[in-house]
Amino acid sequence: MTAALIAEGLVAGYGAAEQILKGASVAVQPGEIVTIIGPNGAGKSTLLKAVAGLLKIAEGRVAVAGRDVTAQDAIGRARAGLAFVPQEANVFARLSVAENLSISGFLDPKGSATELEKIYARYPMLAGKRRALARSLSGGQRQILAMAMGLMQQPTMMLLDEPTAGLSPRAAEELFAAVIDLNRAGLPVLMVEQHAVEALRISHRGYVLVAGRNSVEGAGPALAEDPDIRRLFLGG
Numbered sequence: 441m442t443a444a445l446i447a448e449g450l451v452a453g454y455g456a457a458e459q460i461l462k463g464a465s466v467a468v469q470p471g472e473i474v475t476i477i478g479p480n481g482a483g484k485s486t487l488l489k490a491v492a493g494l495l496k497i498a499e500g501r502v503a504v505a506g507r508d509v510t511a512q513d514a515i516g517r518a519r520a521g522l523a524f525v526p527q528e529a530n531v532f533a534r535l536s537v538a539e540n541l542s543i544s545g546f547l548d549p550k551g552s553a554t555e556l557e558k559i560y561a562r563y564p565m566l567a568g569k570r571r572a573l574a575r576s577l578s579g580g581q582r583q584i585l586a587m588a589m590g591l592m593q594q595p596t597m598m599l600l601d602e603p604t605a606g607l608s609p610r611a612a613e614e615l616f617a618a619v620i621d622l623n624r625a626g627l628p629v630l631m632v633e634q635h636a637v638e639a640l641r642i643s644h645r646g647y648v649l650v651a652g653r654n655s656v657e658g659a660g661p662a663l664a665e666d667p668d669i670r671r672l673f674l675g676g
């Protein structure tokens with residue numbers, strides 16, 4: 441079986457300072473939800489950025505659906521199938537919902553209208569608010585929009601950086617339900633989450649990243665219940 445995503449031995453950082461990623465690896469198999477947890481500053485966002493091609497890597501390799509994309513930039517990796525939803529500033533606040541979605545279809549302008557209709561059918565809330573400015577949406581609605589913008593790229597693999605950050609418990613639950621729904625429709629998902637227990641429970645597998653390196657990994661639900669993990673990372 442060809443992995444949906446392989447990132448192996450990634451070494452990367454920001455300029456002259458010490459490298460942040462010191463050889464981190466993750467893999468996602470077709471059909472999986474995989475969650476990365478770890479302390480603040482561990483390099484989780486850096487890892488997703490390195491996978492998405494937004495950050496040059498000094499060492500390592502990235503492959504999407506069996507194709508090596510290490511030499512590709514972010515656009516090349518998007519064309520190869522990766523959609524990345526960043527942790528912050530992931531929608532254009534002063535543009536409408538429809539405008540945010542339309543510009544996200546830039547990889548395939550001709551197919552964009554069809555894709556937009558599929559997204560409105562999947563998320564009636566967005567259809568109802570298509571003329572509303574993104575900044576008028578609730579936090580949960582904004583995260584759905586950000587994810588839908590990723591879907592406009594017709595991805596084979598979704599990267600989500602803290603999709604439930606700042607959401608109420610109820611909105612976070614709804615967001616996780618939307619992630620499960622996408623995954624059931626066949627999309628592999630790699631996400632970083634602070635709501636570690638909830639995220640691991642809905643994940644096939646999980647990784648713990650500490651100081652730029654892999655620590656523990658295992659089945660999501662097992663990690664969610666692991667007393668050591670709970671004590672070390674989840675404050676309980």
Ligand SMILES: Nc1ncnc2c1ncn2[C@@H]1O[C@H](COP(=O)(O)OP(=O)(O)OP(=O)(O)O)[C@@H](O)[C@H]1O
Pocket residue numbers: 454460478479480481482483484485486487
């Ligand atoms: N643009 C940047 N320039 C310089 N250093 C950065 C930049 N972005 C992140 N860093 C540093 O890299 C380290 C890892 O940051 P990263 O954002 O990857 O952590 P994280 O695990 O996602 O943390 P969090 O849980 O807070 O989101 C931190 O020390 C951070 O200060």
Ligand SMILES: [Mg+2]
Pocket residue numbers: 484485486527601
């Ligand atoms: Mg982060």
